[in-house]
Amino acid sequence: MDIYNLGMVSWWESQCYYHALAYLGREGIIICRPSEPYVCLGLHDDLDQEIDQEFCRDYGLPLLRRETGGGVVYLDSRQIFYQVVLHRDNPRLPMKRDRLFNTVLQPAIDVCRSFGIEAELAPPADIQVDGRKCSGNAAGDIGSGTAYVGNLIMDFNFDVMSRILKVASSAYRKALRQAMKDNMLTLAQSMDGIDMHVLELDLIKGFERQFGELNERYLDKEMSDKAVSLKDRLTSRDWLEMPGRRSRLRRIKIAEGLFLQETRMEGAKTFLALIRDGAIEKITIPEDPPRTLRHSEWQRLHEHRQQDNL
């Protein structure tokens, strides 16, 4: 298996090289970091529903739609990316694609554990520490290959992320920001003096344990040219505006099994429910300041939710 340890690359290169490998029918593992922040949509995200485009324009955040699953993410240089591309004929690639996540995510789990962080896989594709997400992952069949992509989150800008996502009110935004802070863990919160270069090398050692000997490779012309042509497509307005998954009431995934969702009682205003593994954990009434729901209201809402099979 080839390994491309690219270090810091431009924002679009951090997505386009793995697409290029897949479309070229090649295999490889890429380790990289984007030098500039940007916003990345999943293949089926609906731009208009998901993203506050005005904020992204004002903040200078470019947009790109990748060809893998999962939702909208804010990405910047404080995240290390690992991207594994396998040819569809590779016998290691399981029919049930999500079964390879445990292999692809193990190096990142090992890195966390080597620093005393008790990380574990939260199926299908999160890495969590005490229920808090510290790595986002996705996969997709692209060209003649399948790509598994993910990141180790050194640090995260919760303020910007909560501004990127389109929500109905400032209360929703506050609740979203809080839910992310409560349920995500950055490595910077657990480790002092992170040396990104060391983490990248540790990740590579981890991939060697999973995939055997790795051949160090550098970008070649075929890969670079393909990446440039893919950048044009993955960032074009037509591609970004491609209709996607829409929901009647706004529902944002925070981590595996955890959603912040608008919900409505009969003839009443909209509430925000933090739903963990199908059960309401917390209710916020979107007033200024937001307030917690009274017990009687909670019960009524819960009954209503059961009726609606929310």
Add this chain to the structure above:
Amino acid sequence: MHMKDLVNQPIQCENWLIRENLKYDQNNFWIRIEDRLASIGLSDYGQWVIGDILYLDLAPEGATIVRGEKFGSVESGKWVGNLIAPVNGRVLECNPLVVSEPRQIQVDPYGTGWIMKVELVSDDEIGSLLDHATYVEFIKEQMNKAA
């Protein structure tokens, strides 16, 4: 459900049901052909392979689909996969139920979970498809590879 389905009981292959009266392909679609009309869905095994289906994107009605080429995509968990057309034809109808509730494919893959109806380009489309016995062998082969 068709009357002939009532007399054609599904057969069990490993953990999945396979209907005898349908054709299949190696991307795990079933195809029911009546004259030039083909109904297409995912087999019971196919829906298991994909997993919990969250979203389905299909070629629109009126679009031409080409055997072996992508006619849609599916998202399951954090994975996105391509749907590869089993026949050549023109899309007559996409099942609105599975578009709005893709999990219906898992609930009833051979019934209400059908995906699309297609007007076939020619009569010889059937020749490239697998009968149920060959498809059962294909599944067994896949399971052996995975073991």
